[in-house]
Amino acid sequence: MPEKTTYSDEMLARRIVLHDESAFELLYERHSRQLLSFAASYLPDFFDAEEIVQSLFVELWEKRKQIDPSRFSKSYLYRIAVNKVFNLLKQQVVEKKYLQYLSELETDTANETERKIYREELAGIVEQLLMKLPEQQRKIFYMSRWDGLSHKEIADRLQISVRTVENQVYRAFKYIRENIQTDYFILFLISDLLISGLH
16 A cells, blocks of 8 residues: 555545544645645635634535545535635625725714724624534633734643644534624624723
8 A cells, every 4th residue: 555645636536535643634734735825816815714724624524425436536625715715805895895894984983983883782692603513622722812823832831632623613603603693793803892802
């Protein structure tokens, strides 16, 4: 049997279907940087590109039983990345319109009270959702989102792998996104005031 470093992507896919974590790690190491560069070339925020690549591989592992190794290739990964980039860009168009709406609110002091109430309501909703997360996932999310620590810093402090940190942050964001209204989620992504309000 050949060394895994000589495996083709199709061979790795066959191993991944059989729950081979080392094959998955090798696939990640082989393609993640190129996929990250690709996503970053279309997105102004490098963090968004990182999130796309992370979500791509998390979902690939979670749905490994659905993989068809005979059709698996580098282009398959890029097609997934393209779809994720396209969906995010569509979301950012909506987000831009919402930012314009917030800007208009800022120029009208009569709406300041309404805006404050809206933010406080959002903070309460997000806090309730976070309390439903597993304890370690919630702690990692707070350290990443509220404390501004890098994934490496969190991993060192908690003595876990960077991949575990990335996975837990992604899962927390996914849970919030799936359980909050679209307009609230957009405000959650763009609001620095909300961050300070949840400390």
